[in-house]
Amino acid sequence: MTRSLVISAPASGVGKTTVTLALARAYRDRGLKVQCFKSGPDYIDPAFHTAATGRASVNIDGWAMHREAIEALASRGADADLILAEGSMGLFDGVAAPGVSSTGSTSDIAEMMGWPVLLVIDPSGQAQTAAAVAAGLRDFRAGLRLAGVVLNRVASARHEDLVRRAMARVGIAVFGALPRYAAITLPKRHLGLVQAEEQAELIDLIAEAARFVTGHVDLDALLQSAACAWAAPRAVRRLNITPPGQHIALARDAAFSFVYPHLLEAWRAAGAEISTFSPLADEGPDASADVCWLPGGYPELHADRLAANTRFRGALRSFAETRPVHGECGGYMVLGTALTDADGVRHEMAGLLGLETSFAQRRMHLGYRLAELAMPMPGYQTGARLRGHEFHYSAIVSQPDTPLAVVRDATGAVVAETGSRRGHATGTFFHLIAEDR
Template identity: 55%
Template structure:
């Protein structure tokens, strides 16, 4: 079982396309492939799962203690010949933190000894690509750059110049991908359009696989992969406990941002997951003993949700006797009103009384530490959790509910109370990742 990290100097270089293409190409050769996303990204793992045929995971050095990272990585490696790990942003981009805990892909590469394949977008440059590669290779001697794949190559002459620069840097040029405007995945305000919403995704993945196979020597690439651990202790104590024995989880185009390791962890601890679709006007199953509304894109489906009478009435009935928790988009739906991008206000469940707006946008992005102010499905009062926020919606009326937690950002800045709790209902914009070790 071997692994590679696909990384780049910055976002937008083509990491995701190279990652998916490599997954598809390796799978087409009969290899068992598993995926992982380094960092708090809930969209890319769904693409990995389609490309590999098995679930992907997130590995995050800031929010997850090393034991949890090792546990999740071992789980991926145990069922694969190759684990392809996609870094977020730039390889060395993270937050100020003790060594190894910045959240950067480089931290994981250094600690686990996993080689990095560097993806360079060479549009608008030639020999300078070598200087960029050289700087990345020398920036941290603990990180091994196994080679370079160049992306968006314009011509044979362009490639020759780029190759000269990379050779001068002393790094292997593992492949070159020509400029192709059709090799792209649609995007929206929180990143890529979700995998389940893209018609013809299998055909796109097959094309990416052929492109990688043509542009890169797959055998050469695989020889540069390194072994990874395949066993690690259980990490139950690091994950929040299941909110119930039988958990109703909303899942559709409006509710999909729930980390794979959370669901897997709940199942490992004996819980049963039953999915339902608010957009199909389905209520939480009556035989469930807890309900979880993940994040997603409720702002794009606010009218449909407001008209989903069976869902809303069933959710209210459920909350009268059993816990309901909402994360980010789910928290918005638990409130009184959601204003969409056109300024139209839609009534929501009203189980909490805050109001949110997607028209009055304000980006909230970053890691969060949370201290629970009230006990409930996330743990006892005083429990410390780690996660992140990523949303454009704003709270336009805080309402009268008690705050669920107190938040701090990665620098230690106190962000004050957040979210809301009323009876058995709770929610916040926090995407939960794990307990604080």
């Protein structure tokens, strides 16, 4: 039996990621095998998890994935001593209409898997009310088991005592209380946390967070609370994700790094070969590949270099003369005609599509997407239904090409970001998570 915990909170921004990383590293330092997961669509947290545990972390998503796919991904923790699944947003936050398995909330995953929940509670600006919040979350829906809480950013010993006493009165275990400590704060960026591969001091930061948590959390009691009845399924199905080609040239660097690990694993499991190249290093796709895939990332932060890298853009254009090229979100923008950065500077892109985008006036596009293809794209024919997620701050200046798909949000409403196709080039603003079947 593997011990498991879902780490959640009443809301975003209370320290779930920091606590997850600290606990993962602290238990690893004790000699335990720790397997992390991320509930919901997120590229950045799994990379941090991997750095903390030494084991690849993957996303599990109740809105986009069928239960058997979630169980297949969760089975990678069968040989672990402890599973830590980091939630997204607040414990019960999901979309209004359920997807293939659930609304996408962290609580749905916890209930589906039978994993107990550890709440990270930030009692800043309150005391006993924190216990009312925790008790409300515990009692909001039957079927969830609350292991207890870790208090984060407590102001003083007196503050901690007030909250602990209130938690005791409502029967909620407090496994530890963390004082405010800026040294373990992860830096931010406009789309979320800075990526793990960009932080040279990440390992030291995680190690310091682990030492800090070890000194303030009862790790033995918390580990005991993680006992649950879940066991990995004996027969594990392969994920139902079609690779876009037999040999995939994948753009991979600081500008193109938003790739779901489960997607790459599924491609390889289906027999596909993946070779990477760096547009920022002015490299083009492998000439022997039969498809090129440009994932999302932060091209707007590197737009001047991408515009100046004529070897990359020339090689990409030559590739697209005979073979398919697909871009997701940032990759889609780079396949377009031009990208205007946040300072209003217009940069020429690859020009394989007529799309022109701008970050000059930030407008957030966020949410799950269900796409029905009106045109084929690599790996999928017309009529295929794909589930994904969109998150960016760019605006469409022009999108003149043939729409790639009819795209709807989680409520079923049609969105304007249809993706597009021109010749062998295709692109979408949403990132593919799973096939809808």
